[in-house]
Amino acid sequence: MNKNMIAPSVLAANFANLQLDIEMVNYSEADWFHLDVMDGMFVPNISFGMPVIEAIAKYAKKPLDTHLMIQAPDRYVKDFANLGVTNLTVHYEACVHLHRCVQSIKDHGMTAGVALNPHTPVSLLKDLIKDLDLVLLMSVNPGFGGQSFIHQTYAKIQELKELIQAKNANCLIEIDGGVNDKNAAKLISCGADVLVAGSYIFKSEKPIQTISNLKSIISK
Ligand code: DX5
Ligand code: ZN
Numbered sequence: 512m513n514k515n516m517i518a519p520s521v522l523a524a525n526f527a528n529l530q531l532d533i534e535m536v537n538y539s540e541a542d543w544f545h546l547d548v549m550d551g552m553f554v555p556n557i558s559f560g561m562p563v564i565e566a567i568a569k570y571a572k573k574p575l576d577t578h579l580m581i582q583a584p585d586r587y588v589k590d591f592a593n594l595g596v597t598n599l600t601v602h603y604e605a606c607v608h609l610h611r612c613v614q615s616i617k618d619h620g621m622t623a624g625v626a627l628n629p630h631t632p633v634s635l636l637k638d639l640i641k642d643l644d645l646v647l648l649m650s651v652n653p654g655f656g657g658q659s660f661i662h663q664t665y666a667k668i669q670e671l672k673e674l675i676q677a678k679n680a681n682c683l684i685e686i687d688g689g690v691n692d693k694n695a696a697k698l699i700s701c702g703a704d705v706l707v708a709g710s711y712i713f714k715s716e717k718p719i720q721t722i723s724n725l726k727s728i729i730s731k
Contacts, residue, residue, distance in 0.1 A: 514683070515699060515729045516542035517722055518576050520709030521567065522558055523656045529563075532713065533570040539722040543576040543597075545687070545707045547656075550581035553605045554654035561590060568595045576705075578626060578687065580653045581605065585612040592619035600624030600647050600685075603631055613642050624685070628653060629661050633670045640680040645705070646671055651688030656709040660689030665701050672702035692728060699729045 519541050524532035536544060546564055551557040558580075568575060574597035581587070584601040585608065591599050599621045606612050609625065616623040624645035625636065629652060636646065648667050651658035664686060671684055685705035686698050695706055708725065715721040 514704040516705040517725050517729070518543040518545035518685070518705055518707045519712045519718075519722065520545040520547055520656065520687075520707050522547040523709035523713035525713070526559075529567065530570055532718075533567055535718055536722075537570070537572045539719045540726045541573065541722050543574045543705070544571050545709075546575055546577045546596075548577060548579050548581060549654060553582045553602065554580045556654045561594060564591075564594050564596070574598065576600070576624075576685075576707075578624075578647060578707075579605075580626075583607070585615060588612070588615045588619055588621075592621055596621055598622040598624055598645060600626050600645060602626045602628070602653070603635060604628055610639060610642070613639065617642075626653075626687070627667075629663065633667055633674055636671075637674060637678070640674055640678050640682065643680070643682040645683045645685055647685040647687050647707075649688055650686050650690070653688075657714075658689055660691075660694055665697060668698065668701040668703055692724060695725055695728045696731065 549556045549558040576598045577596045578600045582605050599616045613623045622644035626647035628649050650660050650664040683704040686703045687707040690706045690708040691711040712718050712721050
């Protein structure tokens with residue numbers, strides 16, 4: 512997989528005219544769509560589910576990177592595969608049989624990611640890291656867009672990078688929450704491969720330009 516990627520989080524898009532924002536991302540230099548599914552139980556917010564992803568998939572011309580903030584995500588792996596999701600990321604904290612869930616994601620033809628909340632140590636992934644295509648480090652507490660970046664994330668990226676190298680694993684590091692032009696370069700230099708950005712992109716005046724700026728910052 513390519514590195515130094517930008518994944519705009521659709522959570523911050525205009526839901527009353529989603530097609531317009533989807534086309535904007537298609538046209539932009541962004542690499543993936545980041546889709547945040549929240550169930551109101553694992554996180555204190557409800558976002559969107561299958562019908563909305565089905566609608567997005569009709570127009571999206573880039574991979575669908577789907578971040579499940581739901582309890583027991585293994586119940587829905589098949590449904591997300593059927594919607595055409597490319598990468599499915601589940602939370603470490605939401606999944607009792609995480610190894611089985613990761614295998615199921617791969618068996619359904621998707622790449623598999625595991626997300627860690629800010630308080631969850633990277634070391635807990637040591638027995639699973641070789642099976643993963645992606646690790647998502649939450650750099651805010653999951654549930655809402657527009658929160659402030661947690662600085663401890665830089666150290667966690669470095670720790671994760673060391674674990675990946677020590678285990679000879681091959682997985683991408685994705686950072687999600689509070690990403691902007693101020694922290695993007697440092698995140699990449701610490702070892703991140705994919706940066707998710709929601710409000711920084713969609714609330715900006717010229718989102719296409721904002722994406723382009725982020726891309727040039729992280730490509731240096
Ligand atoms: C938070 C979500 C994020 C969120 C990021 O729970 O996982 O993807 O949309 O939004 P910003 O970039 O606004 O922090
Ligand atoms: Zn997310």
